[in-house]
Amino acid sequence: MEHNYIFLSSELGLEKSQIENTYNLYKEGATIAFIARYRKELTKGLDEDTIRNIIDRLNYLENLDKRKEEVIRLIEEQGKLTEELKKDIESSTVLQRVEDLYLPYKKKKKTKADIAKEQGLEELSKKILEGITKDELEILAKDFITDLVVDQKDAIEKASLIIAQDISEDIKVREYLREQILEKANISASLIEKNKQLDENLVYKDYYEFTSSIKNVKTHNVLALNRAEKEKILKVSISFDDITQDKVYKNILNKTFKKKDKSQEELYLSIVVDAYTRLLFPSIENEVRNILTTNSDEDAIKVFSKNLESLLLQPPLYKKTILGLDPGIRTGCKLAIISSEGFYVASDVIYPVDYAHSEKQLELSRKKLKEYIQKYKVDIIAIGNGTASRETEKFVAENIKGLDVKYVIVNEAGASVYSASKLAAEEFPKLDVTVRGTISIARRIQDPLSELVKIDPKSIGVGMYQHDVNQKELNNSLEETIVKIVNRVGVNLNTASYALLSFVSGVKKNIAKNIVDYRKENGDFKDRQSLLKVKGLGAKAYEQMAGFIVIPESKNPFDNTIIHPESYELAQKILELVSESKESLYSDYKAVREKLSKLKEKDVIEKMKKDYGVETIKDVYNALLLDRRDPRDSYPQPMLKSDILNIEDLKEGMELEAVVRNVAKFGAFVDIGLKNDAMIHISELSDKFVKDPSDILSVGDIIKVRVLNIDKERKRVALSRKNMK
Incomplete structure (x- = not known):
């Protein structure tokens, strides 16, 4: 472990004692939150992110050491371990290099090249590598003819297979090709015409003819391509342009054939092309796709975690009586009252959708809404943003005029997950699941942190491609985010639910x-x-x-x-x-x-x-x-409203207030009061260049925007923050 402390000290620019003390505390059972806050003397004031990075890197290096030991043992058991190879493995600092070094010794299915070796053609392959002439090769090949090797041509072809396999397992060639693909290749996608009907909503239309350099491909593009490929809508491939491809062939040829004879140029190239197309490129292409996916996963998980952090840090509206509304059409709109202390008080159902419910139902719903507001002195109405949300908003806006109450649109994602959970059943054993979901919507305004920790974070609507990324890594990152925020905010021991308490440092x-x-x-x-x-x-x-x-x-x-x-x-x-x-x-x-x-x-x-x-x-x-x-x-309060906005009310150039609902690498989705969230593309986020939208926006931010474009047919609105004061 000592050598890892020294290595990481150099890599992170920290003192060895900081790294060693941090890891020892963690191994002894201390949480990251506890180490960061209460063991500053030992860590010299390291923050939570640095501590987490130290732990992650040391765990990686520890696993790397174990894999090195295993690979050395496996090669040694074959009697093929040299001192030079052992040193090369031991000095590796990344797992990929260890696997590259192990590849030639890895047990695999018998290949044509392996069979050629069994037929005694390895010696002939060595002669080709030594640079003998074409005529010399023809003569020498006669000596290798047997019952299994039918003629000179067969002997040369089989010897060539051995060289091709060696090329594909050569660590220098693999590292070179991997580097070239990452730097100079393109990733492309095309529609699989026979499966076009699978993309019913044209979700992947922008990718039907798509090409990007791998070096500059956006992480959200990679995740979209992966999903579309999995759904068999797109064919995705990696390739070089013709000039670069020829350079790659030539470079591999020069790395392989140190001694060349001009009469054999055609043979040399054919061996390289065979090794490249049949063995080398497919293997490295998979590796590069995995690298792109891993990097994209990490990026998406970071964005998701940052959005979750902002959502959990939304300020509570304590001591406010909330009327929660879970919109619906056929079954009506569920209503629940939450007292200013956070306790459930009453529930009901109203029917507020004018085109779906009778005038009698509408009139009774108007009466009920006003009665509940007045009886319980409701401060805020929280409306879920699901089906019939905007119709319900319109109903509320029309019927609270003259009353001292405001309303807010709440992201209801995950409310149904909570309502059917064991925790919800324990909290409200006598209530229907629909009422529990409405309570969740109301409480998200009253105390977002306490309520949202009860729900699987993947279900609360602040991530993208959350079902496509590495689920274990995503779950770990989201849980770390919740733990970080809960401990930063602190918990009242006498009011916290066990869901909230379970994220406190040291509490299982x-x-x-x-x-x-x-x-x-x-x-x-x-x-x-x-x-x-x-x-x-x-x-x-x-x-x-x-x-x-x-x-x-x-x-x-x-x-x-x-x-x-x-x-x-x-x-x-x-x-x-x-x-x-x-x-x-x-x-x-x-x-x-x-x-x-x-x-x-x-x-x-x-x-x-x-x-x-x-x-x-x-x-x-x-x-x-x-x-x-x-x-x-220090975070902005939720945007409370008293009137409604329709897409027909919008005009290009109109300035509005918006609430940020989700932040992605390509821009941000914001609520301006329409049924669907509007979008601000990254190029429209600021007058200055924006590298990452999360650098300037967070979930829950209230911002000023200008309407850029209105697509009424697709019900899409594009916004801009440029030239906004």
């Missing part, structure tokens, strides 16, 4: 359930220390989680800060510097903070550094000095 799902069960049986937790009474929750789990949960009602004010219990003594000593105690934080917090603020951080460090780490002193001092701030406060 069974422990999260035990915490909730303990709370039901014994009432609210009085302090952090009481966690140790929970079944199955030991000292290690307590250490990992304590700083990420808060108890506002605790008698110990430190329990409502990010100060870890292991640093309570330090916090008390800092307070003593201004002749105060923790009790005074409750009696006169403002006065205590004023006294603390008159201290200089460097003076506090100087007085405490003999017994405590500098980074810990800084964090504890600042935690005492400042209010415990929710990072979500």
